[in-house]
Amino acid sequence: MINYIKSENYRLLRKKSLYLTTAICFILITAAAFVLYYFNEVDAHFPYGTSSFFYSNVLGMGVLIIIISFVYNATLTGKDISLTKQAVSFGISQSSIFWSKLMLTLCYFMFVCIVGILLMIGLGEILFAKEPETTGNFLIASFNMVPIVLSGFILIHTLKMLKISDIYNIIIIVFIYIFSGDLLYFVFRQINGWNEFYLFAPSTQLNDNLMSFMNQSMQLDYRYWVTGIVISVIALFIGAATFTKQDIG
């Protein structure tokens, strides 16, 4: 498995899409900060030239971050997946392939996320006026978002490994991370004991997280982790079990 991870790392580091996506993300973050800074400088009444507004842009784009994670996962699970048959022929188990690709792409994605957060905090601190507790709240909000975003990444990985087409993959992600809360609310609203079930939906949690940040009432919440872990475990259980039994040829 170690050799397989090393070889996939060799491949990953030679993927242009990895560098391109990372560069675009960092450029957009930087550009957003400088645009807000510029308007704040030229217009004394510009209301959005604050670090909290700057941070809220990222916190409000949970689904976009999950879709960006799709690109990172696809670096090893896109067309390259056809090469797995060579690895299987050499005796590398399908289980090792599934977990190796997940671990490697997840590590790179998390690394980029951490650098992105640090870049944002750096830009926020340098370009905008100091706001008490904003950075701390942003870190708490980011921490709450982690399980939701990771569950999205893991779900994408499972769907990619099971060769679900990209369009269905995106539709499933959009449904779960944008519409699931509304659906659960609609279905369970009149059933006692279940009428607050929608609060555990990832879409509801992403919205709540943003609202708490905007209201400056941010606090760590275990429910994000419950939702993230449940989605991740189900996706991994189905993905690993199905992919391991799947015919590659």
Place this chain on the structure above:
Amino acid sequence: MSAVIQTYTLTKKFKQDEVIKPLNFSVEKGEICALIGKNGAGKSTIFKMLSGQLTPTTGEIYLFGKSGKDMVQAKRRMGFMIETPVFFPDFTAIHNLEYFRIQRGVAEKKRINEVLEIVGLANQKKKKFGEYSMGMKQRLGIALSLLSSPDCLVLDEPINGLDAEGIMEIRRLLIQLNQEKKITILISSHILTELQLVATRFVFIKNGVIVEDVSKQLLDEKSRKQIHLKVDDTGKTAQLLERAYEDIQYKSLPDQIITIQNHIEEAGEINRLLIKNDVFVMEFRVEALNLEEYFLGLVEGAGEK
């Protein structure tokens, strides 16, 4: 001799379609075994099951005497090339092989240049795989199968896409690997005449069933010769032949042609028999049957007497 590859009642079903019927098959150490069959006969399915790309519906596979989880180590002694080789199109031959060298734990980097040299791609190693011709892709596939210095090669249609010179080179290479490195080879191809020159054993497969399994010696005997006749009256010729030789095996073909598969040594007497009975013989020659004709005869059940 010991079996490098062995299968016991191996079957594969796709939905309700049983593409491989219970298959008991083995490849002995040191052999070059040719698996011959038309498209859809089940050759690639067998190879994919051997490599682990497909899971057999029933039955067992033993590689170097190991099965199940123990087979993992045995697989590392094998080199597979199944169907069209797949590589990263944006990688050069060197990068592609480096990826697999790392994956397969091959310690020496120089092995990459060695295998590229062996398959004749040393001059094209910096070209991207996506720019390779079909023949070059096949060669790189063979290079990959040789990368981990295997004891057994399983090659599915390795000659596909190669030009005449390339075919000769690969044929020479396979014989060399077998004789000098003692590598056992299981190979399939549609270019049957090429296998006739390479293989030491021939296994014919039709609709997932092995229909014939012969040594090169036996095949050469079986396919050695036939008498080719062109006569004015094929009906009368057939009557005369059947009357004179009870066990005669012949085929009546269009254009007044008859081919006789046995009694070759009595060609002169057959000729005399026909002339004596006023059959006008326009052509009479003894010709060698090639493997392809033999194979087609077997798998199509061509009308012999």
